[in-house]
Amino acid sequence: MQSPTAADVLIIGAGLSGLVAAAEATAAGKKVLVLDQEAEQNLGGQAFWSFGGIFLVNSPEQRRLGIRDGFDLAWHDWLATAGFDRAEDAWPRRWAEAYVQWAATEKRGWLRERGVRFFPVVGWAERGGAGASGPGNSVPRFHVTWGTGPGVVAPFIHQARAAEAKGLLTFAFRHRVNELVLTNGAVTGVRGEVLVASSAPRGQSSSREKAADFELSAGAVIVTAGGIGGNHEMVRKNWPARLGTAPKNMISGVPAHVDGRMLGITEAAGGQLINSDRMWHYTEGVQNWDPIWPMHGIRILPGPSSLWFDARGRRLPGPLYPGFDTLGTLAHIQTTGYDYTWFILTQKIIEKEFALSGSEQNPDLTNKSIFQTLGRVRGGGTPPLRAFLEKGIDFVVKDNLPDLVRGMNALTPEPLLDLAAIQAEIENRDRQLTNPFGKDEQLTAVRGARKYLGDRLIRTAKPHALLDPANGPLIAVRLNIITRKTLGGLLTDLQGRVLGADGQPIAGLYAAGEVAGFGGGGMHGYRALEGTFLGGCIFSGRAAGRAAAGVS
Ligand SMILES: Cc1cc2nc3c(=O)[nH]c(=O)nc-3n(C[C@H](O)[C@H](O)[C@H](O)COP(=O)(O)OP(=O)(O)OC[C@H]3O[C@@H](n4cnc5c(N)ncnc54)[C@H](O)[C@@H]3O)c2cc1C
Numbered sequence: 001m002q003s004p005t006a007a008d009v010l011i012i013g014a015g016l017s018g019l020v021a022a023a024e025a026t027a028a029g030k031k032v033l034v035l036d037q038e039a040e041q042n043l044g045g046q047a048f049w050s051f052g053g054i055f056l057v058n059s060p061e062q063r064r065l066g067i068r069d070g071f072d073l074a075w076h077d078w079l080a081t082a083g084f085d086r087a088e089d090a091w092p093r094r095w096a097e098a099y100v101q102w103a104a105t106e107k108r109g110w111l112r113e114r115g116v117r118f119f120p121v122v123g124w125a126e127r128g129g130a131g132a133s134g135p136g137n138s139v140p141r142f143h144v145t146w147g148t149g150p151g152v153v154a155p156f157i158h159q160a161r162a163a164e165a166k167g168l169l170t171f172a173f174r175h176r177v178n179e180l181v182l183t184n185g186a187v188t189g190v191r192g193e194v195l196v197a198s199s200a201p202r203g204q205s206s207s208r209e210k211a212a213d214f215e216l217s218a219g220a221v222i223v224t225a226g227g228i229g230g231n232h233e234m235v236r237k238n239w240p241a242r243l244g245t246a247p248k249n250m251i252s253g254v255p256a257h258v259d260g261r262m263l264g265i266t267e268a269a270g271g272q273l274i275n276s277d278r279m280w281h282y283t284e285g286v287q288n289w290d291p292i293w294p295m296h297g298i299r300i301l302p303g304p305s306s307l308w309f310d311a312r313g314r315r316l317p318g319p320l321y322p323g324f325d326t327l328g329t330l331a332h333i334q335t336t337g338y339d340y341t342w343f344i345l346t347q348k349i350i351e352k353e354f355a356l357s358g359s360e361q362n363p364d365l366t367n368k369s370i371f372q373t374l375g376r377v378r379g380g381g382t383p384p385l386r387a388f389l390e391k392g393i394d395f396v397v398k399d400n401l402p403d404l405v406r407g408m409n410a411l412t413p414e415p416l417l418d419l420a421a422i423q424a425e426i427e428n429r430d431r432q433l434t435n436p437f438g439k440d441e442q443l444t445a446v447r448g449a450r451k452y453l454g455d456r457l458i459r460t461a462k463p464h465a466l467l468d469p470a471n472g473p474l475i476a477v478r479l480n481i482i483t484r485k486t487l488g489g490l491l492t493d494l495q496g497r498v499l500g501a502d503g504q505p506i507a508g509l510y511a512a513g514e515v516a517g518f519g520g521g522g523m524h525g526y527r528a529l530e531g532t533f534l535g536g537c538i539f540s541g542r543a544a545g546r547a548a549a550g551v552s
Helices: 016-027 045-049 060-064 071-082 087-104 107-113 148-165 232-237 261-268 326-333 347-353 370-378 383-391 401-410 419-431 441-449 453-458 532-548
Strands: 007-012 032-036 053-055 142-144 169-173 175-183 186-195 210-223 279-287 297-302 307-310 340-346 354-356 395-398 474-486 497-499 505-511
Touching (some): 210 532, 279 326, 307 419, 505 532
Parallel strands (some): 007 032, 186 505, 210 505
Antiparallel strands (some): 053 142, 175 186
């Protein structure tokens, strides 16, 4: 494969942030070169696989469902969730404020102009539960894109292809960058290797065998190479003590190309890396029975009703209910001495409350099929969910509790679960259904959730006795820790310029997307409100693309 010639702007990474940066730079008339270590069939990176959940504030979709939201509430939620507490949080905090402003004003219209549309029911992710001053979303803000992840990337791929046709943009796939070239302190190009051609389908690991070396020069270089979630060694190395010891067993929520290599490569060129210990991994991962990438896990986006037990069968303490506090739950799990937990639920709950994250797990929304999507209201679960119930190795489905617990014990190296203890816990919970109020905090939360129309319609089952056979077979799901997002990253100013150890921009060097902590080296701080990553890639990619093209 022949390497292309020099460009005004060279972009490393053809994921969402790289594509958005390319769209902005070509719109400004610049000649752009986009390199990616993967083959063309991977165009779009992680965003293609994503659920397409987008954080919006005070949207028409929210208002139609009776949700009152605004910048002030969202910004308070963001600050309480991020918990910025470090000197180096100055730029991340500025990014966060600019981002929440954007989400409350221009974002939806800007995306709509590009053809992006949203599913009318807004999801309520990261509900918090630790009080009004604690982390979490006070109101639902998770807007699922009509067309999921592919629907988010499509407009930017379209723009890139149009620029390519005009001769303004060139893609160079299978080009893996190993080094940034510095000339008198400015980044002036990249060096790397051309990898052998690959026909591996999208998302699968491809060969790292080298075919040739390359060196390219450019007026500006934008790093948009993604995070570290596919590199478990790096995840463990950066694991923070506040989340306990790093899990021995994890599954991967991202493809292998999310390898974190460009972080070290950019550091070697003088870029400052901050908040490497801040990550966003989920606790509700199930092993994919039909894996695409290594250790492929799927994250369940759970509604609030499943009962959550640790590996020894103890119910997790409040407010660690499904979908409430991702990292609070992760930290708790890491104190139990085991890397997995259990949901126990009924057929009625799974049908209404389990969403599986990922474009391929939601063919109804991904294919924009109104008829299939209506199936969510009709009930019965989506076909991918039914496939997991039948074939997923983390699922146990039985007609009665003794068989269920026996099945759960059979899935683990030691039979740690005691039937009598679990039975007492569930019976005590079921007893609290006699009145429409009671002392079980999780049930109170479930009842509260159902006051929100969107939850009542498609996300929160009517409270019912788990042990009543009329509510369908009992289901247990073994939940694994699943890697996903990198919250820290390259320190950048609001133009996406990478800053060095002295806090000054490194001439010619920009970064955006997950590699830049979605802006500033970590605009989420310690935790996320969800649906903020795709938007963070778009917002930071746009800023870096404009700045690298000299647009103010
Ligand atoms: C299953 C799934 C569901 C998700 N759901 C949501 C959601 O609902 N809402 C949300 O906000 N976010 C979601 N996300 C997260 C979001 O998709 C990602 O954070 C985002 O797409 C990252 O985009 P990026 O451009 O920064 O990086 P990436 O998409 O990782 O792209 C980086 C590209 O750089 C290339 N690259 C890396 N190193 C080199 C190198 N040295 N040389 C050349 N090329 C290189 C890679 O091959 C890759 O193509 C989800 C992610 C997944 C995987």
